[in-house]
Amino acid sequence: MANILEVKDLRVNFKTFAGDVQAVRGVTFSVKKGEVVAIVGESGCGKSVTAHTIMKLIPTPPGKIVSGQILFNGEDLVPKTQEQMAKIRGKEIGMVFQDPMTSLNPTLTIGTQIGEVLRVHQGLKGEAARDRMIELLKMVGINQPEKRLKQYPHEFSGGMRQRVLIAIALACNPQLLIADEPTTALDVTIQAQILELLKELQNKLHMSVIIITHDLGVVAGFSERVVVMYAGKVVEEGTTEEIFYNAKHPYTWGLLKSVPRLDQDRSTPLIPITGRPPDLINPPKGCAFWPRCEHAMKICAMYEPPETEVTPGHRVSCWLNAEEVKKLKTKAVD
Amino acid sequence: MGRFLLQRLTYMLVALLLIITFTFILMHVVPGGPFASEKQLPESVMKNLNEKFHLNDPLWLQYVKYLQQLLKGDLGVSFKYEGRTVNDFIKNGFPVSATLGAVSVMIALIFGISLGIISALNQNKWQDYIATIFATIGFSVPSFIMASLLMYFFAYKIKLFPTAMWGTPAHVVLPAIALATLPTAFISRIVRSNMIEVLQQDYIKTARAKGMSERVVIYKHALKNAILPVVTYLGPLIAGVFTGSFVVEKIFAIPGIGRDFVISIVNRDYGLILGLTVFYAAFLMLMNLLVDLSYALIDPRIKLTRKEG
Numbered sequence: 064m065a066n067i068l069e070v071k072d073l074r075v076n077f078k079t080f081a082g083d084v085q086a087v088r089g090v091t092f093s094v095k096k097g098e099v100v101a102i103v104g105e106s107g108c109g110k111s112v113t114a115h116t117i118m119k120l121i122p123t124p125p126g127k128i129v130s131g132q133i134l135f136n137g138e139d140l141v142p143k144t145q146e147q148m149a150k151i152r153g154k155e156i157g158m159v160f161q162d163p164m165t166s167l168n169p170t171l172t173i174g175t176q177i178g179e180v181l182r183v184h185q186g187l188k189g190e191a192a193r194d195r196m197i198e199l200l201k202m203v204g205i206n207q208p209e210k211r212l213k214q215y216p217h218e219f220s221g222g223m224r225q226r227v228l229i230a231i232a233l234a235c236n237p238q239l240l241i242a243d244e245p246t247t248a249l250d251v252t253i254q255a256q257i258l259e260l261l262k263e264l265q266n267k268l269h270m271s272v273i274i275i276t277h278d279l280g281v282v283a284g285f286s287e288r289v290v291v292m293y294a295g296k297v298v299e300e301g302t303t304e305e306i307f308y309n310a311k312h313p314y315t316w317g318l319l320k321s322v323p324r325l326d327q328d329r330s331t332p333l334i335p336i337t338g339r340p341p342d343l344i345n346p347p348k349g350c351a352f353w354p355r356c357e358h359a360m361k362i363c364a365m366y367e368p369p370e371t372e373v374t375p376g377h378r379v380s381c382w383l384n385a386e387e388v389k390k391l392k393t394k395a396v397d
Numbered sequence: 398m399g400r401f402l403l404q405r406l407t408y409m410l411v412a413l414l415l416i417i418t419f420t421f422i423l424m425h426v427v428p429g430g431p432f433a434s435e436k437q438l439p440e441s442v443m444k445n446l447n448e449k450f451h452l453n454d455p456l457w458l459q460y461v462k463y464l465q466q467l468l469k470g471d472l473g474v475s476f477k478y479e480g481r482t483v484n485d486f487i488k489n490g491f492p493v494s495a496t497l498g499a500v501s502v503m504i505a506l507i508f509g510i511s512l513g514i515i516s517a518l519n520q521n522k523w524q525d526y527i528a529t530i531f532a533t534i535g536f537s538v539p540s541f542i543m544a545s546l547l548m549y550f551f552a553y554k555i556k557l558f559p560t561a562m563w564g565t566p567a568h569v570v571l572p573a574i575a576l577a578t579l580p581t582a583f584i585s586r587i588v589r590s591n592m593i594e595v596l597q598q599d600y601i602k603t604a605r606a607k608g609m610s611e612r613v614v615i616y617k618h619a620l621k622n623a624i625l626p627v628v629t630y631l632g633p634l635i636a637g638v639f640t641g642s643f644v645v646e647k648i649f650a651i652p653g654i655g656r657d658f659v660i661s662i663v664n665r666d667y668g669l670i671l672g673l674t675v676f677y678a679a680f681l682m683l684m685n686l687l688v689d690l691s692y693a694l695i696d697p698r699i700k701l702t703r704k705e706g
Contacts, residue, residue: 168604217697
C-alpha cells in the first residue's frame with residue numbers, strides 16, 4: 064500500500080546558550096495508508112520533536128530543520144511556509160496533544176473551538192456547522208452534545224477534554240492523525256477509554272495514525288508497527304509482533320523489561336534501564352546507547368552501528384546484529 | 398449575581414462611610430480653617446461666618462449633620478466660593494475631566510496594547526527594544542514635564558495644537574497625550590509579559606495545529622487571555638484619569654475637577670474637600686465594581702458568586 068507519510072533523514076536542532084541541541088539526528092520512517100505506527104522511547108529521545116516537526120509546529124528559532132524530507136502524499140512539507148502549512152494542519156493532518164487540561168482555550172466555548180476548524184477548512188457555518196459539531200461530539204462519546212457545545216473547557220473533566228480535542232483533530236476527516244502521548248496525563252481507567260476510542264475511530268475512519276508514547280502497553284493493543292527512538296535516532300523498527308517477540312536492540316530489550324506484567328510474581332522488581340540519555344549537544348561518538356548498554360563492545364564506542372534488516376521491514380541499528388560481528392562471534396564460539 | 402451585587406454595594410457603603418469619617422477627622426485635625434488665610438477678619442465677621450457654616454457646633458454634631466445632608470444627595474456647599482455648591486463644581490468640572498480622561502484611556506489602551514503585542518511578537522528584537530525604550534520614557538518622565546514638552550513642541554514650535562484652554566476637540570489632544578503617557582507604558586508592559594506567557598501555552602499550540610492563521614491565533618486565542626490583567630488595572634486608571642490630574646489640568650488651564658480638588662485643599666474649603674472626596678471615592682469604587690463585572694465577560698472561569706463564610 065502507498066505511503067502516506069515518509070520521513071527521510073530528518074535532522075532538527077535547537078539553539079541554546081550551551082550550543083545546538085541535536086534533538087532529531089537523521090530519522091527515517093514511513094506510515095502507510097490506514098496504518099497505525101507507534102513511536103516509542105523515553106523522555107527527550109526526540110519522538111515529540113519529530114511529531115511536531117511533521118506539523119512544522121516547532122518554534123523557529125530556536126528550532127531548525129537542518130536537513131531531511133517530510134513527504135506527505137509525496138509532497139515535501141519541509142520547504143512549506145507557515146501559511147501553506149496552516150492549510151494542511153487540522154485538515155489533512157490532525158494532532159492530539161499530551162495534556163488535555165491545558166490544550167483547550169479557557170476563554171472560548173467548546174463550540175467555538177470546534178466550529179472554527181470547520182469554518183476555516185470546510186467553510187461550514189451556522190446550522191451545517193452545528194449539525195457537524197453535534198455529530199462529532201457524539202462520535203467521540205460526549206453526551207448531551209447540544210448543551211456541551213455552549214460550555215467552556217473548565218466544565219469538562221480531563222478525559223472529556225481529550226475527547227473534545229480528538230473531535231477537533233478529526234473534524235475535517237484528516238488522512239493522518241498524530242497523537243502525541245494522548246493518554247499520559249490521564250488516569251489509568253480514562254487512558255484505556257481514550258485508547259479504545261482512538262482504536263474505534265481509526266477503524267471507522269480508516270485514517271493513518273502516528274501514536275507517540277513511552278508506554279509499550281499502549282503500543283501492544285493498538286499499533287501495527289513500532290519505531291523505537293533513542294537519542295534522536297531510530298534504533299529499531301518493525302511490526303509490533305517483531306518488536307515484542309523478536310526485538311534485536313538492547314535498548315528495546317530494556318524498554319520491554321521495564322514494563323510491569325500481570326503474569327509476573329508481584330515481588331519481582333521492575334528492571335529499569337540504568338543511567339541517563341546522552342547529552343545531545345555533544346552526542347557520543349559511536350552508538351548513543353553504549354554507555355548504558357550491558358552488551359556494549361569496544362566498537363560500539365567508536366563507530367556508529369550500521370542499519371541491518373533482520374526480517375523484511377524489521378530494521379535495527381546495533382553492532383550486535385552487524386554481519387561482521389555475528390561472524391566474529393560464531394568464530395569465537397567455535 | 399444579584400447577591401453578589403448586593404454584597405458589593407453594601408461593602409461600598411461601609412467603605413464610603415469610613416472614608417468620610419477619616420477625611421472629616423483629618424480635615425479638622427490640620428491646623429487652620431477655611432477663613433484662616435484671609436487677611437485678619439474682624440471678630441464679628443468671623444463669628445458670623447462660623448455661625449453660618451455651623452463651625453461652632455461640636456464636631457460630632459457637624460459630622461452627623463453632614464451625613465444627614467449626604468443622604469439627601471446634597472454633597473454640601475463651598476465655604477470659599479459664595480453660593481456655589483459641591484454639586485455645581487462637579488456638574489461643571491466633571492464632564493471636562495471625564496472627556497479628557499476618556500480620550501486618555503482610549504489612547505492608553507490602543508497604544509499600550511499595540512505596543513505590548515508588537516513587543517511580545519518580536520521578543521528581543523529591535524521592535525521590542527524600541528517599545529521598551531518608549532515604555533521606560535513613559536514610566537520615568539512625569540506628566541508635567543511631558544505636558545510642558547508637548548506644549549513647547551506641538552503648540553509653540555509647530556503650532557499644530559492650541560497651547561491651552563478648553564473648548565474644541567483640538568484642545569483635548571495634548572493634555573490627553575500627557576495624561577496617557579504613564580498608563581500607555583504600563584499597559585504595554587503588562588500586555589507584553591502576559592502575551593509572551595500566553596503564547597507558550599498548550600492551547601496556542603492546539604490552535605496552530607488546527608490550522609488557524611497567525612492572526613486568529615494572536616487576536617482570538619492569545620489576546621483574550623493576555624488582556625485580563627489590563628482590565629484589573631483599568632478600574633483605578635479610569636477613576637484616576639476621569640477625575641482629572643491636577644497637574645495636567647493646571648498646566649493646560651483646563652477647568653476640570655482635579656484642579657478644584659487641589660485648590661479646595663489649599664483653601665481648607667471643608668465643604669468642597671469632603672464633597673469631592675466622597676464623589677471621587679464613590680466613583681473609584683463604582684469603576685472597580687464594573688471591572689469585576691467585566692471579568693466574568695472575559696474569563697468564563699470567573700463566577701460572580703457570594704463568598705462563602
